Amino acid sequence: xxxxxxxxxxxxxxxxxxxxxxxxxxxxxxxxxxxxxxxxxxxxxxxxxxxxxxxxxxxxxxxxxxxxxxxxxxxxxxxxxxxxxxxxxxxxxxxxxxxxxxxxxxxxxxxxxxxxxxxxxxxxxxxxxxxxxxxxxxxxxxxxxxxxxxxxxxxxxxxxxxxxxxxxxxxxxxxxxxxxxxxxxxxxxxxxxxxxxxxxxxxxxxxxxxxxxxxxxxxxxxxxxxxxxxxxxxxxxxxxxxxxxxxxxxxxxxxxxxxxxxxxxxxxxxxxxxxxxxxxxxxxxxxxxxxxxxxxxxxxxxxxxxxxxxxxxxxxxxx
Amino acid sequence: xxxxxxxxxxxxxxxxxxxxxxxxxxxxxxxxxxxxxxxxxxxxxxxxxxxxxxxxxxxxxxxxxxxxxxxxxxxxxxxxxxxxxxxxxxxxxxxxxxxxxxxxxxxxxxxxxxxxxxxxxxxxxxxxxxxxxxxxxxxxxxxxxxxxxxxxxxxxxxxxxxxxxxxxxxxxxxxxxxxxxxxxxxxxxxxxxxxxxxxxxxxxxxxxxxxxxxxxxxxxxxxxxxxxxxxxxxxxxxxxxxxxxxxxxxxxxxxxxxxxxxxxxxxxxxxxxxxxxxxxxxxxxxxxxxxxxxxxxxxxxxxxxxxxxxxxxxxxxxxxxxxxxxxxxxxxxxxxxxxxxxxxxxxxxxxxxxxxx
Numbered sequence: 001x002x003x004x005x006x007x008x009x010x011x012x013x014x015x016x017x018x019x020x021x022x023x024x025x026x027x028x029x030x031x032x033x034x035x036x037x038x039x040x041x042x043x044x045x046x047x048x049x050x051x052x053x054x055x056x057x058x059x060x061x062x063x064x065x066x067x068x069x070x071x072x073x074x075x076x077x078x079x080x081x082x083x084x085x086x087x088x089x090x091x092x093x094x095x096x097x098x099x100x101x102x103x104x105x106x107x108x109x110x111x112x113x114x115x116x117x118x119x120x121x122x123x124x125x126x127x128x129x130x131x132x133x134x135x136x137x138x139x140x141x142x143x144x145x146x147x148x149x150x151x152x153x154x155x156x157x158x159x160x161x162x163x164x165x166x167x168x169x170x171x172x173x174x175x176x177x178x179x180x181x182x183x184x185x186x187x188x189x190x191x192x193x194x195x196x197x198x199x200x201x202x203x204x205x206x207x208x209x210x211x212x213x214x215x216x217x218x219x220x221x222x223x224x225x226x227x228x229x230x231x232x233x234x235x236x237x238x239x240x241x242x243x244x245x246x247x248x249x250x251x252x253x254x255x256x257x258x259x260x261x262x263x264x265x266x267x268x269x270x271x272x273x274x275x276x277x278x279x280x281x282x283x284x285x286x287x288x289x290x291x292x293x294x295x296x297x298x299x300x301x302x303x304x305x306x307x308x309x310x311x312x313x314x315x316x317x318x319x
Numbered sequence: 320x321x322x323x324x325x326x327x328x329x330x331x332x333x334x335x336x337x338x339x340x341x342x343x344x345x346x347x348x349x350x351x352x353x354x355x356x357x358x359x360x361x362x363x364x365x366x367x368x369x370x371x372x373x374x375x376x377x378x379x380x381x382x383x384x385x386x387x388x389x390x391x392x393x394x395x396x397x398x399x400x401x402x403x404x405x406x407x408x409x410x411x412x413x414x415x416x417x418x419x420x421x422x423x424x425x426x427x428x429x430x431x432x433x434x435x436x437x438x439x440x441x442x443x444x445x446x447x448x449x450x451x452x453x454x455x456x457x458x459x460x461x462x463x464x465x466x467x468x469x470x471x472x473x474x475x476x477x478x479x480x481x482x483x484x485x486x487x488x489x490x491x492x493x494x495x496x497x498x499x500x501x502x503x504x505x506x507x508x509x510x511x512x513x514x515x516x517x518x519x520x521x522x523x524x525x526x527x528x529x530x531x532x533x534x535x536x537x538x539x540x541x542x543x544x545x546x547x548x549x550x551x552x553x554x555x556x557x558x559x560x561x562x563x564x565x566x567x568x569x570x571x572x573x574x575x576x577x578x579x580x581x582x583x584x585x586x587x588x589x590x591x592x593x594x595x596x597x598x599x600x601x602x603x604x605x606x607x608x609x610x611x612x613x614x615x616x617x618x619x620x621x622x623x624x625x626x627x628x629x630x631x632x633x634x635x636x637x638x639x640x641x642x643x644x645x646x647x648x649x650x651x652x653x654x655x656x657x658x659x660x661x662x663x664x665x666x667x668x669x670x671x672x673x674x675x676x
Contacts, residue, residue: 213371214404218418218469219392228417232408 042294048287049073056283072288097289100270107181107266108249111188116242118189119196120204124230126197127204128212137201144194152258159183159259179260187255192245199244203237204230243304247297267293321382321395321472321505322347323368328377330363337363339529340377350499350506354516355526355552361509362477364526368507369398369475381473392421397471401478403462405450411437411461412446418469436468456487463495467502476508480515492518513553517541525549543665547672550599550665556628558599559639562669567592574598574664578634579613584661587676595669602628604663605641607649611658615639617649631655 005012048056049072051065076097125131132139159178167175177183207230215225231238253268260269271289274282323345330338338360345351353361366372368379370391379386386394405414415436419429437443440460445453453461459479466474476495480488496519499506510516516523517537525532525540525548533545544550550558563576565583572592574581581598607629615633622645629641629649641657649655666675 208402208404210400210402210404211406213369213391214398214400214465215406215417215421216371216391217369217396217398218465219421220417221392224421229406 045287045290049291072284100265100267104266111185112246114189115192115196123197123200140194179263188249199241203234243300324380326378329375350521352508352516352520353524359526360529365509396473397466398475399479415465436464440464473505547667561598597667599665600659602640602642604660611656617653
């Protein structure tokens with residue numbers, strides 16, 4: 001018989017523990033380094049938002065604000081005209097966050113709801129009736145792989161020139177989509193629809209079709225089946241999808257920049273507008289806005305995390 | 320009146336013929352079981368009766384009404400699904416009440432009937448629970464209660480016992496049969512399990528490749544299978560099949576195969592002499608007897624308790640299975656002699672598989 005090992009079982013156990021310990025330390029070091037790399041810009045943004053203008057670009061950098069101030073925040077949240085104490089020369093004609101915040105909430109919420117509603121029904125028909133054929137679901141996802149910059153200019157042409165001209169020639173009124181809420185909501189709905197369809201497909205596919213058959217056998221019509229059986233079972237999936245799409249819209253910059261000015265301003269565009277002729281970029285207020293934009297994303301992200309767990313452990317339906 | 324007539328029913332999916340022109344009649348109050356291997360068209364047929372599939376051609380008549388164009392909910396049927404299809408987000412009570420709510424029954428009536436159905440199936444204590452809190456057998460009863468609560472004249476069941484473990488499945492068979500006795504409704508039941516079909520059915524439809532192979536009572540199908548397919552499908556272990564030739568001489572007709580020379584019953588039609596045929600014989604009709612003419616060598620034995628199965632080799636490497644009393648002393652390598660009970664031999668056309676005797 002071959003000799004297995006010269007180690008006693010205790011020695012083997014100790015060796016395994018040593019190896020596992022070393023591996024765990026290496027793993028954590030790598031993860032910590034990566035986390036630092038990711039989190040550092042966020043840290044820097046938050047710190048800058050509490051610095052006065054003199055500290056924004058000093059060298060060597062101040063890791064913490066030497067003289068922490070809320071001036072940047074009181075600027076961006078100002079309701080009235082800035083009084084003398086706040087009106088640095090640089091920010092005389094500064095903007096406040098309120099218009100941008102209101103526009104962003106309105107546009108992102110409406111567009112996300114519209115995409116969710118449309119996308120859920122589209123996903124249902126793709127899942128149940130194979131609308132568009134076998135590979136349609138993949139085709140939909142490839143549509144989203146087109147970079148926004150590719151479509152931004154064409155959409156701008158349609159919004160600013162072609163659609164107003166054609167509608168006024170045909171119907172006698174100018175349909176204005178450029179720099180309007182409806183225009184931005186429309187493009188956000190369309191660009192996020194593929195994500196909604198894709199995500200809702202995975203949830204709707206999970207609902208066994210025999211549940212719908214059973215309900216139909218008991219006399220339920222198609223709409224009753226969707227309302228009473230399918231939607232309750234994919235509700236948590238709809239929450240996840242809504243939050244995901246909302247975050248996408250909330251952080252969108254390029255299309256909002258191209259298709260609006262000066263009326264409609266989302267937060268990302270507003271952030272970019274915070275600069276002055278004399279001082280250049282106003283890093284402090286920008287960092288304050290950046291921090292304010294990030295907070296809802298972080299909160300929604302945490303919510304999504306909980307719902308994702310629920311959403312994906314959802315295969316508990318008896319198959 | 321819940322007689323179901325099926326006339327020239329066809330269902331094709333693209334180029335694939337799932338059901339190719341079947342005719343049958345299910346009598347009022349009958350327990351009819353459709354049985355066959357996967358893909359034989361039995362579930363498709365059931366789904367066409369239910370209205371979940373639309374026939375490509377042909378007619379389905381329930382009572383005196385052609386139901387082809389009626390919605391599933393308008394046909395007065397109840398269905399139990401293979402996966403039971405309990406609504407996971409509703410309590411057992413809500414599951415059972417669902418059909419009544421759709422029909423807009425008054426609340427008190429719903430309550431009365433749900434309670435009655437739950438009592439009938441001994442699941443009253445489950446009513447406030449969710450389906451995922453129920454065991455397999457309990458879920459089965461909930462699915463049945465949900466179906467009986469609407470008083471359908473016809474029950475359709477698509478392999479409802481297949482998700483249960485072996486012991487529970489046997490218990491539920493008895494229970495379903497008793498339910499059928501009590502309700503006196505028409506049951507149409509689909510399964511691929513021949514034992515389920517044998518034990519529960521008033522009559523059995525055996526299907527294969529979209530066609531009906533045989534329709535009859537369980538014993539008729541077991542004792543006189545119409546085709547070699549049916550013969551092989553029913554009975555455990557599978558019937559032994561031997562290929563050979565019919566020879567006629569002065570003493571009558573005999574079946575000849577390597578190592579086998581078996582007298583055949585007189586009831587055979589004339590004109591089969593010289594023909595290639597398949598002889599089928601069930602293991603209980605392979606008789607092991609020291610004075611018998613044919614010899615074999617035991618390969619393995621399978622003791623089942625009440626009987627023992629002996630797999631043995633004869634002739635040129637062919638194998639047969641015999642059912643012998645459990646007291647047998649045969650073991651691997653032992654020699655035995657055997658013959659077939661002549662009246663229990665089934666003869667099939669070697670080419671088409673049709674029964675000859």
